[in-house]
Amino acid sequence: xxxxxxxxxxxxxxxxxxxxxxxxxxxxxxxxxxxxxxxxxxxxxxxxxxxxxxxxxxxxxxxxxxxxxxxxxxxxxxxxxxxxxxxxxxxxxxxxxxxxxxxxxxxxxxxxxxxxxxxxxxxxxxxxxxxxxxxxxxxxxxxxxxxxxxxxxxxxxxxxxxxxxxxxxxxx
Amino acid sequence: xxxxxxxxxxxxxxxxxxxxxxxxxxxxxxxxxxxxxxxxxxxxxxxxxxxxxxxxxxxxxxxxxxxxxxxxxxxxxxxxxxxxxxxxxxxxxxxxxxxxxxxxxxxxxxxxxxxxxxxxxxxxxxxxxxxxxxxxxxxxxxxxxxxxxxxxxxxxxxxxxxxxxxxxxxxxxxxxxxxxxxxxxxxxxxxxxxxxxxxxxxxxxxxxxxxxxxxxxxxxxxxxxxxxxxxxxxxxxxxxxxxxxxxxxxxxxxxxxxxxxxxxxxxxxxxxxxxxxxxxxxxxxxxxxxxxxxxxxxxxxxxxxxxxxxxxxxxxxxxxxxxxxxxxxxxxxxxxxxxxxxxxxxxxxxxxxxxxxxxxxxxxxxxxxxxxxxxxxxxxxxxxxxxxxxxxxxxxxxxxxxxxxxxxxxxxxxxxxxxx
Numbered sequence: 001x002x003x004x005x006x007x008x009x010x011x012x013x014x015x016x017x018x019x020x021x022x023x024x025x026x027x028x029x030x031x032x033x034x035x036x037x038x039x040x041x042x043x044x045x046x047x048x049x050x051x052x053x054x055x056x057x058x059x060x061x062x063x064x065x066x067x068x069x070x071x072x073x074x075x076x077x078x079x080x081x082x083x084x085x086x087x088x089x090x091x092x093x094x095x096x097x098x099x100x101x102x103x104x105x106x107x108x109x110x111x112x113x114x115x116x117x118x119x120x121x122x123x124x125x126x127x128x129x130x131x132x133x134x135x136x137x138x139x140x141x142x143x144x145x146x147x148x149x150x151x152x153x154x155x156x157x158x159x160x161x162x163x164x165x166x167x168x169x170x171x172x
Numbered sequence: 173x174x175x176x177x178x179x180x181x182x183x184x185x186x187x188x189x190x191x192x193x194x195x196x197x198x199x200x201x202x203x204x205x206x207x208x209x210x211x212x213x214x215x216x217x218x219x220x221x222x223x224x225x226x227x228x229x230x231x232x233x234x235x236x237x238x239x240x241x242x243x244x245x246x247x248x249x250x251x252x253x254x255x256x257x258x259x260x261x262x263x264x265x266x267x268x269x270x271x272x273x274x275x276x277x278x279x280x281x282x283x284x285x286x287x288x289x290x291x292x293x294x295x296x297x298x299x300x301x302x303x304x305x306x307x308x309x310x311x312x313x314x315x316x317x318x319x320x321x322x323x324x325x326x327x328x329x330x331x332x333x334x335x336x337x338x339x340x341x342x343x344x345x346x347x348x349x350x351x352x353x354x355x356x357x358x359x360x361x362x363x364x365x366x367x368x369x370x371x372x373x374x375x376x377x378x379x380x381x382x383x384x385x386x387x388x389x390x391x392x393x394x395x396x397x398x399x400x401x402x403x404x405x406x407x408x409x410x411x412x413x414x415x416x417x418x419x420x421x422x423x424x425x426x427x428x429x430x431x432x433x434x435x436x437x438x439x440x441x442x443x444x445x446x447x448x449x450x451x452x453x454x455x456x457x458x459x460x461x462x463x464x465x466x467x468x469x470x471x472x473x474x475x476x477x478x479x480x481x482x483x484x485x486x487x488x489x490x491x492x493x494x495x496x497x498x499x500x501x502x503x504x505x506x507x508x509x510x511x512x513x514x515x516x517x518x519x520x521x522x523x524x525x526x527x528x529x530x531x532x533x534x535x536x537x538x539x540x541x542x543x544x545x546x547x548x549x550x551x552x553x554x555x556x557x558x559x560x561x562x563x564x565x566x567x568x569x570x571x572x573x574x575x576x577x578x579x580x581x582x583x584x585x586x587x588x589x590x591x592x
Contacts, residue, residue: 024523025283046182053410057526057537059552073539075526082432084526106186107413110562113190128190133240133591142248149245149252
């Protein structure tokens with residue numbers, strides 16, 4: 001199995017879905033839209049020759065200043081062919097929404113929760129899209145590029161009242 | 173060519189509950205089950221792990237892990253450090269196997285740079301990673317036995333681990349957070365007494381593993397607590413994204429060192445232990461067998477280091493790896509390279525790369541996006557403990573509370589990796 005074959009089979013099965021492809025250091029990246037990702041992933045998983053049965057990685061990236069701003073990156077691995085493929089879905093800054101892959105792989109569950117928690121990307125159809133790493137009452141999406149490192153306001157005596165006013169757990 | 177019909181999507185039957193899905197019905201008045209909070213401050217959860225457990229008496233009806241108590245924003249912090257300086261942050265994700273984390277990150281950066289590693293460094297990397305695997309499995313064995321009240325095994329395992337930590341200290345100056353693997357090769361050359369020290373350790377290790385097996389493998393109490401508990405099928409394991417010894421215990425011989433080799437692993441002679449049922453006992457057997465296989469790999473690597481003889485321990489490309497200090501006093505180029513590397517850092521080409529290694533816990537991948545600047549644009553760790561922990565509810569349904577402790581121990585999570 002090589003990169004060219006995967007792209008060819010994908011173009012045959014799902015024409016007009018691939019926005020662009022690129023190859024860097026041996027890994028092929030296929031850019032698709034959010035409406036097509038479930039079909040593409042399901043095809044790659046269920047096709048007996050391609051057999052990308054393992055969802056290795058699902059993460060978000062924030063390309064601030066670019067349109068589409070957000071990108072969800074999926075890495076699939078085929079145990080049969082010992083081959084990786086990368087799928088990328090670009091999402092706009094306003095209302096970044098993608099469909100969930102939890103119907104295909106249970107492992108997508110926490111990884112999508114992490115992308116939601118850290119970037120604010122909504123995955124429609126996810127059974128329990130809650131924050132996973134940050135506290136439940138956290139406001140904002142920390143890994144976005146417009147959030148500074150150390151973006152939490154530290155409560156000193158002079159400003160503690162205004163901070164505690166909107167952070168109910170802070171006093172504990 | 174005929175176009176295929178739109179694929180009918182086969183939906184996976186496996187799900188992962190979230191804490192709110194258990195808490196909310198209880199708050200709304202569900203009376204037939206009790207919701208118990210276990211953690212995050214708990215001696216048996218292997219770190220700051222909170223479990224929201226729904227119980228019917230002592231039987232677990234549902235459990236949802238609640239994580240994030242050790243989240244320190246490592247991925248975000250790495251975006252503000254140069255590629256070389258970010259290596260020290262990688263030690264701290266999976267803190268029981270820091271060298272594996274280093275390797276995963278460093279391989280990804282070297283992929284971006286398309287950098288060639290000299291053979292001495294490559295072999296030393298394999299040797300140190302396998303020693304790290306043994307050390308990590310010793311902690312797993314000790315703490316797992318300790319959780320099930322076999323306290324002696326804990327002390328014996330940590331006695332051998334002390335020898336490994338002494339080797340790491342000999343080589344890098346630090347027992348645990350060594351940051352010994354750097355982009356381009358190793359941080360320092362192997363010292364003179366490296367070979368005898370490691371040989372002494374490898375000579376005694378197999379008999380020590382026999383000692384541990386003597387205490388546990390045929391032990392009726394151990395068998396009672398672990399056989400048949402938390403069995404998972406290969407199909408469910410793949411759906412949950414499980415990798416590493418947990419997957420191999422279900423019967424599938426998938427190991428990245430054999431199937432998608434890196435660092436020259438294809439040239440070493442070792443076996444991949446598997447088991448059949450995927451229960452806690454099988455995971456125990458697989459990991460103990462892996463310790464023995466790692467000793468074999470270490471021996472071969474050690475022999476190879478002696479055969480290769482002294483040589484460069486880092487790439488000769490001075491645009492990536494700083495020159496040795498001795499060169500700086502008499503070479504202007506070396507001084508300039510040193511200056512540029514430590515002030516600005518090297519700039520990889522624009523693009524992204526992902527490395528995949530077999531850490532003691534499973535597949536550890538580092539995904540790095542480079543924007544051409546000296547600092548990584550995005551670093552993401554596909555941490556095996558984070559992914560594997562999703563399978564806990566599936567394995568724990570219908571079991572007792574005491575089995576939860578054994579299950580978590582058998583999954584060998586490290587919360588630093590889970591939360592990053």
